[in-house]
Amino acid sequence: MYKLFIRPIFFLFDPEKIHHFTFSLVKFMSKIPLIPAIFRAVYTVNNKKLEKKVFGLTFKNPVGLAAGFDKNAVLYNELANFGFGFVEIGTVTPKGQVGNPKKRLFRLKDDKGIINRMGFNNEGLEAAIEQLKKNKGKIIIGGNIGKNTHTAPENYTEDYVACFKGLHPYVDYFVLNVSCPNVSSHAKLEDAEYLKELITEVQKINKKEKEPKPILLKIAPDLNNQQLDEIIQLVANTKIDGVIASNTSVNREGLKITNEKLQEIGNGGLSGQPIKDRSTKVIKYLADHSNKAFPIIGVGGIHSEKDALEKLNAGADLVQIYTGFIYEGPSLVKRINKAVLSQLS
Numbered sequence: 001m002y003k004l005f006i007r008p009i010f011f012l013f014d015p016e017k018i019h020h021f022t023f024s025l026v027k028f029m030s031k032i033p034l035i036p037a038i039f040r041a042v043y044t045v046n047n048k049k050l051e052k053k054v055f056g057l058t059f060k061n062p063v064g065l066a067a068g069f070d071k072n073a074v075l076y077n078e079l080a081n082f083g084f085g086f087v088e089i090g091t092v093t094p095k096g097q098v099g100n101p102k103k104r105l106f107r108l109k110d111d112k113g114i115i116n117r118m119g120f121n122n123e124g125l126e127a128a129i130e131q132l133k134k135n136k137g138k139i140i141i142g143g144n145i146g147k148n149t150h151t152a153p154e155n156y157t158e159d160y161v162a163c164f165k166g167l168h169p170y171v172d173y174f175v176l177n178v179s180c181p182n183v184s185s186h187a188k189l190e191d192a193e194y195l196k197e198l199i200t201e202v203q204k205i206n207k208k209e210k211e212p213k214p215i216l217l218k219i220a221p222d223l224n225n226q227q228l229d230e231i232i233q234l235v236a237n238t239k240i241d242g243v244i245a246s247n248t249s250v251n252r253e254g255l256k257i258t259n260e261k262l263q264e265i266g267n268g269g270l271s272g273q274p275i276k277d278r279s280t281k282v283i284k285y286l287a288d289h290s291n292k293a294f295p296i297i298g299v300g301g302i303h304s305e306k307d308a309l310e311k312l313n314a315g316a317d318l319v320q321i322y323t324g325f326i327y328e329g330p331s332l333v334k335r336i337n338k339a340v341l342s343q344l345s
């Protein structure tokens with residue numbers, strides 16, 4: 001239904017406009033009596049066997065919605081009806097910011113991919129908190145946090161700390177996003193020494209909270225083996241609760257789209273099918289070389305149940321989707337959950 005009728009119409013329009021239109025449509029439809037129950041009946045797989053305990057939280061199933069879709073935490077209550085086990089909101093920055101100039105979101109239809117250079121457009125911490133106060137408690141919420149684009153390097157930690165403190169009462173786990181290719185002056189966030197300092201600072205605050213929350217690090221798919229070894233060491237040294245692999249890629253190898261069109265599109269993070277194998281490789285490397293010492297959320301190019309199982313078999317404990325949700329529609333969540341279930345039994 002989605003791929004046959006809805007996607008061909010959606011794909012006629014500007015991707016960012018369609019994103020906002022879909023939000024309004026889902027919000028509107030979810031207010032109609034019975035519709036949320038119908039969505040749940042159609043898309044949810046209810047089975048205790050799908051439950052998974054990871055970093056101290058019990059997920060009702062292992063399929064999550066990746067960060068960047070519900071940046072401002074305005075749709076997570078409604079998205080809970082589409083069968084997800086968790087939704088990650090953000091990236092939230094302390095101050096609201098408009099992000100990069102438009103056009104900044106591009107479909108690569110033949111490659112089943114997306115290039116985006118949104119640049120952390122979001123309404124900011126206070127707005128996210130107001131939205132999260134409306135939580136109906138139906139789903140696990142992750143809080144993905146970052147720094148404002150114009151924050152000076154010496155103040156990066158302050159930005160993460162502000163978001164961490166502000167969102168702490170409202171989310172179930174945190175993600176330190178240090179791997180977005182679309183914000184400038186990112187070099188510091190690739191430096192293992194700085195990452196250790198950042199993680200330690202956030203953990204210090206976490207320990208003072210009555211109910212400490214799991215903290216994960218989100219990494220790029222473009223890290224080489226030496227950098228991945230550094231991540232494994234970093235996790236061992238800081239005891240951070242887990243890693244999300246991966247964010248979008250700056251690599252453009254092996255695409256069907258012509259070079260000319262790629263030039264036209266310009267910079268940005270590539271997501272979807274073209275990054276599937278790279279992100280799975282990262283997951284496998286982290287799992288194998290750490291002796292599966294920490295939880296991993298696998299994300300990048302999951303467009304089918306097979307892709308999701310590949311990530312889980314490579315060492316991921318949970319998976320997330322974004323681009324696959326756009327290309328395949330909400331039934332993908334159910335298909336993955338059914339496949340996981342049949343692998344269990």
Ligand SMILES: Cc1cc2nc3c(=O)[nH]c(=O)nc-3n(C[C@H](O)[C@H](O)[C@H](O)COP(=O)(O)O)c2cc1C
Binds near residue numbers: 069116144
């Ligand atoms: C339009 C768009 C916006 C995104 N925004 C964010 C973001 O704000 N924070 C973040 O951590 N990841 C963001 N991501 C990355 C996704 O969460 C995910 O890691 C990546 O797209 C790979 O998964 P996929 O291939 O299933 O899309 C964004 C991705 C897309 C396509």
